[in-house]
Every structure is written in C-alpha cells, then in structure tokens.
Amino acid sequence: MKNKMxxxxxxAGIALALGACASNPPVEEEVAVTTPxxxxxTTPxxxxxEVVTSREVVQGPPPGTVQDFIVNVxxxxxxxxxxxxLDADDMAVLNRQAAWLQAYPTVRIMVAGNCDERGxxxxxxxxxxxxANSVKDxxxxxxxxxxxxxxISYGKERPIDGRSTPEAWEVNRNSHTQIVSGQVG
Amino acid sequence: xxxxxxxxxxxxxxxxSMGLGAPAMAQLEGEVTQASAREFRVALPDFNANTPxxxxxxxxxxxxxxxxxxxxxxxxxxxxxxxxQQDLSVLVQPRFADWRIIDTESLGIGEVEIMDDGxxxxxxxxxxxxxxxxxxxxGRRGRQYVTTSENLRRVAHVLADDIYTSLxxxxxxxxxxxxxxxxxxxxxxxxxxxxIMDQDGANAEFLTNGQHTVLTPRFSPSDQTITYMxxxxxxxxxxxFDIETGRSEALGQFQGMTYAPRFSPDGNxxxxxxxxxxxxxxxxxxxxxxxxxxxxxxxxIDTSPSMSPDGDEIVFTSDRGGTxxxxxxxxxxxxxxxxxxxxxxxxxxxxxxxxxxxxVWSPRGDLIAFTRQANGRFYIGVIEPDGEGERLxxxxxLDEGPAWSPNGRVIIFFREDRPGASPAxxxxxxxxxxxxxxxxxxxxxxxxxxxxxx
Numbered sequence: 117m118k119n120k121m122x123x124x125x126x127x128a129g130i131a132l133a134l135g136a137c138a139s140n141p142p143v144e145e146e147v148a149v150t151t152p153x154x155x156x157x158t159t160p161x162x163x164x165x166e167v168v169t170s171r172e173v174v175q176g177p178p179p180g181t182v183q184d185f186i187v188n189v190x191x192x193x194x195x196x197x198x199x200x201x202l203d204a205d206d207m208a209v210l211n212r213q214a215a216w217l218q219a220y221p222t223v224r225i226m227v228a229g230n231c232d233e234r235g236x237x238x239x240x241x242x243x244x245x246x247x248a249n250s251v252k253d254x255x256x257x258x259x260x261x262x263x264x265x266x267x268i269s270y271g272k273e274r275p276i277d278g279r280s281t282p283e284a285w286e287v288n289r290n291s292h293t294q295i296v297s298g299q300v301g
Numbered sequence: 302x303x304x305x306x307x308x309x310x311x312x313x314x315x316x317x318s319m320g321l322g323a324p325a326m327a328q329l330e331g332e333v334t335q336a337s338a339r340e341f342r343v344a345l346p347d348f349n350a351n352t353p354x355x356x357x358x359x360x361x362x363x364x365x366x367x368x369x370x371x372x373x374x375x376x377x378x379x380x381x382x383x384x385x386q387q388d389l390s391v392l393v394q395p396r397f398a399d400w401r402i403i404d405t406e407s408l409g410i411g412e413v414e415i416m417d418d419g420x421x422x423x424x425x426x427x428x429x430x431x432x433x434x435x436x437x438x439x440g441r442r443g444r445q446y447v448t449t450s451e452n453l454r455r456v457a458h459v460l461a462d463d464i465y466t467s468l469x470x471x472x473x474x475x476x477x478x479x480x481x482x483x484x485x486x487x488x489x490x491x492x493x494x495x496x497i498m499d500q501d502g503a504n505a506e507f508l509t510n511g512q513h514t515v516l517t518p519r520f521s522p523s524d525q526t527i528t529y530m531x532x533x534x535x536x537x538x539x540x541x542f543d544i545e546t547g548r549s550e551a552l553g554q555f556q557g558m559t560y561a562p563r564f565s566p567d568g569n570x571x572x573x574x575x576x577x578x579x580x581x582x583x584x585x586x587x588x589x590x591x592x593x594x595x596x597x598x599x600x601x602i603d604t605s606p607s608m609s610p611d612g613d614e615i616v617f618t619s620d621r622g623g624t625x626x627x628x629x630x631x632x633x634x635x636x637x638x639x640x641x642x643x644x645x646x647x648x649x650x651x652x653x654x655x656x657x658x659x660x661v662w663s664p665r666g667d668l669i670a671f672t673r674q675a676n677g678r679f680y681i682g683v684i685e686p687d688g689e690g691e692r693l694x695x696x697x698x699l700d701e702g703p704a705w706s707p708n709g710r711v712i713i714f715f716r717e718d719r720p721g722a723s724p725a726x727x728x729x730x731x732x733x734x735x736x737x738x739x740x741x742x743x744x745x746x747x748x749x750x751x752x753x754x755x
Contacts, residue, residue: 198624200579233699234674234677235625235656235658235674236605236618236625236658236659236672236674236701236702237516237517237659237701237702237747238517238560238561238574238604238605238618238658238659239602239604239605239618239620239625239658239659241516241530241537241558241560241561241574241576241604242560242574242576242581242602242604243602245557245558245576245579245581246579246580246602248579249578249579250579252579253579267579268535268536268537268558269537269558269576273491273493273514273516274489275488275489276489277489278487278488278489279721280698280717280720280721281720
C-alpha cells in the first residue's frame, strides 16, 4: 500500500510541476462534470513545429490526448490481495477519469483487470474480470455510458513489474484504463 | 536418421528432483501419508537384432522402454552386468534359475529384425521367472509389430505399457502425449504458445505461433482435439484445436469472457466458466448442438469446473465462502447432502487453511487433485470427493495446475521452484515420493495429458 501511495503522489507531483508554469492547471475532479468544455476541433492546426515543441515543454501533453490521460488523470488503480473493492485513492483517480471522459465524449475505453502471480491462473482470470468491472461500474455511477467501456481480464498474464517481490505484486494488482478510440490528437 | 536422433535428444528426458520441504508441509493439515510403493525387479536385456542397423533400432527401443519404466518409480531395472544367461531368444524359454539367482522377478526378451521390404519387425515376450511361466501381454503370449522405423518410439512405449500393465494391473500410459503452454520472453511481455510432446518429452512441437496468448489447454478424452483459452480475438474465449488438421475455432460467441474449459469424460461436451459483468459462473456446452446450459448462478466467482468420470458430478472452485475453495455439485443441479451435514446445491469439500483451486477429477473417480495455497507456498494435493483423506504431494514457491495421467496414477503440473524461476513441468506419483522434472524445449506451464493413443 505504501508503494502504491508513493506512485500516486509522484504522478501528482509531475502534474503539479507541469501545471505550475502552464496556463491550464491539471484537470480537477470538479471541473467539467456538469459543463464539459466543448470538444476541440480534431483537425490539427497548421502550427509550426517549434511552436508545438515549446508549447509541450511549457504545458505538458495537449489536453485530450492519451498522454494527457496518462499523466494528468492516471490510468491505473490498485487493489489489495484478493480484493476488488475501491478505496478513496482509487476513487480519486476514477473521479478524474470520469471527468476526463465527460470532457471528451467520443473517447471509448478498455478497462483491463490484472492480478499478481500469487494465485492460480484460472481464479485470477475471474478476479481480474471483477476488478475491471469494479472500475467500469464506478465510472458508470459517475455518469459515463456503459457503452463506452469495454472490460477485459488478463489475470496474472500481464504484470507491469516482472519481479517476484511484494512490491511488484502490489503494482501488478490493478485495473488499467486504456483509451481505445476517439481521443483528440 | 539424423533427424530422428535430434528429436530423440529432446526426449531422454527425465531427471529426478529430490527433497520436498517436509518440515513446512508438516505444518499443514492433510500432510503427506506415504503408501509403500512396491518395486518390481525387472531385467530388460538388450534386444537381439539381425543386422547392425537393426541393433541400433533395438538399442533405441530398449532405452526408451527402460526410461518409461524407471520414470514411474515402480520398477527396479537390474543392471546388465549381473546377468548370467547371455544366449537369450524370444523363441526359447529362459533358464529361470539363472534369473532367480540375481533376484529377477520378471524378464523381458525382445528382438528386432529389418525385413527385406525395409520395415522392422519387433518381437517381445515377458517371463515370470519366479513362477516359471509367461506373463500374458494384452491377453497374448508375446507381442510382435511390423512397422516402419518412424514408429519406433511408439512401439517402445506400447511394449513398456504392456510390461507396466502386466505387472501392476493398471493401464499403461507411456503411449500418450502431453499438451502444454510453451513460454518465452520477459515476464512483462511473455510469449505463450500451444505445444505438444510425447509423454516422455520427445517430439515436442508448437501448435500456435505465439502471436496471441493462449492458456490452459486440455485434451479430449475421445479424439485428437484440444480445448483451450485464447486472446486471439482480443476478448478471451474458449477455442477448440484439431491436432490433425491444425484448425482452430471459437466455441460459440458469448458476451464476456469464457475460460477454464475441460471436456466432459465422454468427450461430447465442454464444461467451462463464463464471466459477464464481473461475475463468473459454470456452463456446459454440447459440442454437437452447440447448446449451452448454465450450471451455477451465484454472485461469487465460480470457475475451474471438472466432471466426475461418470459425468454425474462436478467439482469447481468458488469463493462464495470468502476465499477460493473446492465445491462439488450434481450435474443436474439437484440438492446434495453435504459432508458438513446440511443440504445444498453445492457442497464445500475443503476446509484446510489457505486457498484451494484448479480441482481436477481423477479418471478413476476416487480422488480430486488440486492446487492449495497457504503460508506463502503452493502445494499439489489430492482429496476424496467427500472431502476426506486430503494429502499434499508437492510443495514449492509455485506449484499449480495438476492434471492426471490416463490411468489416474500420476499427476503432471507446473512449478516455479523459487521466486523469479521459470516454469517447468513436473510429474509426481500418488505417494509424493516419485517427483520428476520433464525436459521441455524452453519454459513450460499448464500441462494436460492425452488419453492413451490406442
């Protein structure tokens, strides 16, 4: 649990650091729940390369991009051993995901449920399915249409940390929200 | 011939691993009770041959037979140095006294002839040197095969099966194959391919190219079909694979994920788990009509179903009690009287510490093999269908996914023997003492046994 907290804090830290010298702060939970900002024109503006580069340096990933989602919203929530319930940290991430999905209503996502290696393959497939659906159900409860959310279970087949340590198991017990289509830019 | 030898080098295959962690196992209920296994004292002298080429084939055959018999832990193969009688022939009764004096109980005599048409003829007889009479092999006095040398390994396995059956009274299982998952690459980007090999590790080949993750293959008891799970279409689904044609097909199109498939004992159905909206239940699909029937309807995870040999009962994993445990239900969904006394549709049969999963019913019907997880370790064990007589056979960092030999006497499973170790295939007998690692061409997991090939 400590390790997971550390990771979340460090992601937030990056977002704050980027936001400090940018005109747009990172997306907050309250923003856009009731009034989503208009979707940007998906046609890339005819900007010069160096302008784009400097903008990215200053502002971080352009809003509405996969990078924006990963860096400013957070793509994973983490679970305790054998559990699939969401705690306050998880809900904070998922609230940001819901707000972001409200802001970009054409985006469709796939939520993948993952488990650590300390369980049998078949039970873990079932557990991963539950974890993915916990996230889906929560996002639906925050107003995201179920039609936009696919789920998949990878059981213990897709560890993000390949080591056999308690630290690795902690991060490998997660649900991973991936944007599959409709993103801006 | 060069090719044959190369394939064979994959094969001679088995190394004994010693040393179960007995003290750690003793902390758990259901610790190993070791039945005393009888060792049959068998002499299997080199076969006679009519030419040097035939002698080379004969030597391969006897090597394969000896390896098969040794792998069981049931046979003490006597060393040729001790043999007194050298002038053996399949046509002549041996001098029994010469064999009794070196404590031989059974003597196998064979010969190989390369015939004029190039095929080989293999003849074999088995003698009871104590009773001074011939052991019948499949009801006959001796066996003879005429075939091409490509079938050499199978002939050797069939003869070893004859010896095994004649002496132990159980059906032999050497003429059979193992389907498994061949693994390669780093853990964070693992490549998993469907693979198959002979029971002794020979003739390994890949059946899929590794483009999609495949898991948990299981053999049909009645034909050359495998059922398994694949991510081929993104969503994990149960498939069938025809070994003879190399073709695969999805077993129906369902909402959600289908997984944990196994054939019914008659081979006519596949029983599996399906997860929809996060909840896994057990279903059975008739392979002819493709009609599907739901067998459990519970908010818990119900998975890993396996049917009893008569098809009347099903054992499965469920966490309806809070942790994964084994439950038994009737195929028709009727109420049972549970071992704990109450009546229920599904009765819990495991009550030891930790978690139980991946149950698989023995083809003999008497035992259910399982994976148990407790105190940070994994165990393969067996338990009677009424929950009595639990015994743990193995222990390691990860021991998972037992499967039975066709005769219900041996369990194959996969092991990671320490944190970070690669998975490998192991077999263990029901005493827990004869633990062996099978050589595979690379890392391997999720093994399952074919029926015997005849």
